[in-house]
Amino acid sequence: MSENWKSDLSIGEEIIDNAHQEVFDLTTMLDNAINENSRDALDPIINFLESHVIDHFHEEEDIMSSINYSDSEEHRQDHAIFQVQVAELRRLFDEEKHTTHLVYRIRQFVDKLIYHIGTVDIKLAKIKNTHKGSHD
Numbered sequence: 552m553s554e555n556w557k558s559d560l561s562i563g564e565e566i567i568d569n570a571h572q573e574v575f576d577l578t579t580m581l582d583n584a585i586n587e588n589s590r591d592a593l594d595p596i597i598n599f600l601e602s603h604v605i606d607h608f609h610e611e612e613d614i615m616s617s618i619n620y621s622d623s624e625e626h627r628q629d630h631a632i633f634q635v636q637v638a639e640l641r642r643l644f645d646e647e648k649h650t651t652h653l654v655y656r657i658r659q660f661v662d663k664l665i666y667h668i669g670t671v672d673i674k675l676a677k678i679k680n681t682h683k684g685s686h687d
């Protein structure tokens with residue numbers, strides 16, 4: 552079952568929101584990989600996650616820096632943990648762990664990422680809007 556991105560998850564920054572939607576779309580790719588039990592289908596998913604935890608996380612961290620976001624340390628720590636976990640997924644894939652095991656680990660990771668979007672990233676929207684309101 553794929554989760555869907557909802558507009559109430561929007562932080563109001565297009566580049567960030569698009570990346571979040573891509574994470575939700577990833578659950579469909581993962582469902583397909585599970586149905587086909589396809590190891591090959593997992594490689595592009597891990598590739599996506601590898602660039603997401605670098606490029607997308609940097610974009611969010613740039614926003615946090617630009618608005619002097621007070622919970623920034625906690626948020627950055629979450630990102631650092633995700634980066635370690637993606638490296639671990641890549642290692643498991645390269646070690647040719649069983650597809651079922653890989654799928655399980657990727658699914659767990661994507662679920663945590665979706666939870667992060669809905670609980671931690673979403674705070675950026677409120678802070679960003681408050682900041683905007685006080686300076687416009």
Ligand SMILES: [Fe+2]
Nearest residue numbers: 571611668672
């Ligand atoms: Fe994010």
Ligand SMILES: [Fe+2]
Nearest residue numbers: 611667671672
């Ligand atoms: Fe984040």
